[in-house]
Amino acid sequence: MFPAILIYHIISYIGTAVLLGGAAAVFLQARRGAADARALNILGFTLTAWGLVYLVSCLNPQSVPLVDFQPMSVVTLTVGNLFVIICLFYPLELARPGWTGWSNAMRLIFPYAAVTAFYFAVTALLGQGIRELQGIPDMFANFAEFHVWFRFILYLTVCAYLVYLLMNTGVRAIESRHGGKPADRRRVRWLSVYGLGMIFITIAYLGVLLYSSVTSLVIHRLIVVVFFGLVIVNACIGSHASDAETTSGT
Helix, strand or coil: CCHHHHHHHHHHHHHHHHHHHHHHHHHHHHHCCCCCHHHHHHHHHHHHHHHHHHHHHHHCCCCCCCCCCCCCCHHHHHHHHHHHHHCCHHHHHHHCCCCCCHHHHHHHHHHHHHHHHHHHHHHHHHCCCCCCCCCHHHHHHCCCCHHHHHHHHHHHHHHHHHHHHHHHCCHHHHHHHCCCCCCCHHHHHHHHHHHHHHHHHHHHHHHHHHHCCHHHHHHHHHHHHHHHHHHHHHHHHHHHHHHHHHHHHC
């Protein structure tokens, strides 16, 4: 077995345990009446979604990962973009408690859905079909075709979502929504760390899109596991701290 594939499977097993185990811990913390119970539930569902994807990799009897090995794969783009967007609900709920309802969730997902639907609709109208690219040279050779160059627009929509996240979780944004009252500095610092982690994940995601190699998958999954491991620890410790402050305040 090629070493990179072996590392990939090891990280997948570790990631499954971290993500699904972390989801269970976070859900339990929310059920205990933590101050940020709603945000914790959202985080729990996010971890479960990622964990199930990693679990599929663990149950796959084949040695080759379940991934479309071509640059800017449409399947990887549409699914990967959705998972990045799912990760935004937790920090947005922390920054704007009570905001993450069905209506706002649909508004958040709508731009992604509209751009993706536009891509498939125009591709169908042009009758070009979705070409399977054999490598980066093939991608640049056919870059003038709509179904190729617009894939980069699909990726840029995720970058726009990250900008939206950073704009709505900063100190000024939080204080403006609370009538200018000082923001919780600990929470703001953590939201900044979360945003930075999402940037690293998105950059690693671009590496997977461009190269679709086992090595790029290993790097991406390693970053994801470390990132969510930190998120789980902070969520559990942070909820304990919030509960302690609430108890002392009463």
